[in-house]
Amino acid sequence: FAIHSKDMAEQQLVSFDDIGGQEMAKGELCEALDFIKDVDRIKTLGIRPLKGILLNGPPGTGKTLLAKAAAHFTGSAFLAASGSEFIEMYVGVGARRVRQLFNQARTLAKRSNKQSAVIFIDEIEVLGGKRGQNAGHMEYDQTLNELLVQMDGISDKDDIRILVIGATNRIDILDPALLRPGRFDRHVKVDLPDKKGRIKILELHTRNKPLAQDVSLEDVANDTFGFSGAHLESVVNEAAILAFRENAAALTAEHLRSAVEKVIMGEKLDRIPSK
Numbered sequence: 610f611a612i613h614s615k616d617m618a619e620q621q622l623v624s625f626d627d628i629g630g631q632e633m634a635k636g637e638l639c640e641a642l643d644f645i646k647d648v649d650r651i652k653t654l655g656i657r658p659l660k661g662i663l664l665n666g667p668p669g670t671g672k673t674l675l676a677k678a679a680a681h682f683t684g685s686a687f688l689a690a691s692g693s694e695f696i697e698m699y700v701g702v703g704a705r706r707v708r709q710l711f712n713q714a715r716t717l718a719k720r721s722n723k724q725s726a727v728i729f730i731d732e733i734e735v736l737g738g739k740r741g742q743n744a745g746h747m748e749y750d751q752t753l754n755e756l757l758v759q760m761d762g763i764s765d766k767d768d769i770r771i772l773v774i775g776a777t778n779r780i781d782i783l784d785p786a787l788l789r790p791g792r793f794d795r796h797v798k799v800d801l802p803d804k805k806g807r808i809k810i811l812e813l814h815t816r817n818k819p820l821a822q823d824v825s826l827e828d829v830a831n832d833t834f835g836f837s838g839a840h841l842e843s844v845v846n847e848a849a850i851l852a853f854r855e856n857a858a859a860l861t862a863e864h865l866r867s868a869v870e871k872v873i874m875g876e877k878l879d880r881i882p883s884k
């Protein structure tokens with residue numbers, strides 16, 4: 610069962626400043642994370658520990674980045690997994706993987722001298738869909754039950770505090786048991802970026818690239834309504850490839866325009882006006 614070791618190594622590199630736009634999401638997330646940071650006062654006031662935060666929004670909008678930044682912000686170890694990794698044909702395997710994930714998070718935190726760990730589970734709807742709806746598929750139910758058991762087991766007396774961050778684009782199909790107080794009771798909406806957000810994301814991704822005089826990132830942002838952060842990253846990368854092919858010294862406005870078209874064609878994004 611491969612935990613994304615790449616993610617563990619990289620998490621130190623992601624801070625909230627590396628995430629463009631998403632001001633609301635960052636604000637709400639930070640507010641929730643204060644509970645993890647100020648654990649002594651939380652205990653004194655008898656507030657029950659925050660165990661789960663759900664990031665809800667379309668693909669490529671920075672949910673994984675936000676989870677990594679949350680780990681960095683709270684000085685926590687970081688472990689990532691995807692809902693689909695837990696689903697196996699054999700009953701019991703998924704549940705065992707959930708247990709392993711929690712144990713690994715504790716071990717990782719101890720080994721790196723951290724007092725807390727963030728477990729990120731992408732596509733959580735795959736394992737946290739409504740129980741009993743996967744006809745005849747006991748495995749889903751057992752896996753979800755084990756996740757609930759593990760989350761219920763998190764206590765403020767633990768030497769390593771665990772925070773589970775789940776990501777989904779389908780909050781509507783999640784089992785209500787997951788959303789109950791004491792589980793994923795904080796929800797943070799992560800939307801497609803608005804124009805200001807798109808400019809910020811483009812600035813971040815062009816940081817280390819030479820731009821020609823004629824480039825206006827605001828123009829690119831105007832042309833990319835409906836794009837996610839991941840699409841914008843692609844645009845910049847495609848533009849750099851075009852510049853490379855033409856032996857150009859810098860990315861020009863024309864490279865960026867062609868790259869926008871290419872990403873629209875590639876993704877067949879019908880919600881994006883193809884002007």
Ligand code: ATP
Pocket residue numbers: 627628629630631667668669670671672673674675731776810813837838839840842
């Ligand atoms: P998925 O739901 O498909 O897993 P996600 O919401 O977790 O997607 P990320 O994996 O965080 O999205 O983003 C993918 C890539 O897109 C990032 O590595 C980054 O390059 C770029 N990206 C997305 N959103 C942003 C953002 N707000 N700021 C900067 N880069 C972004």
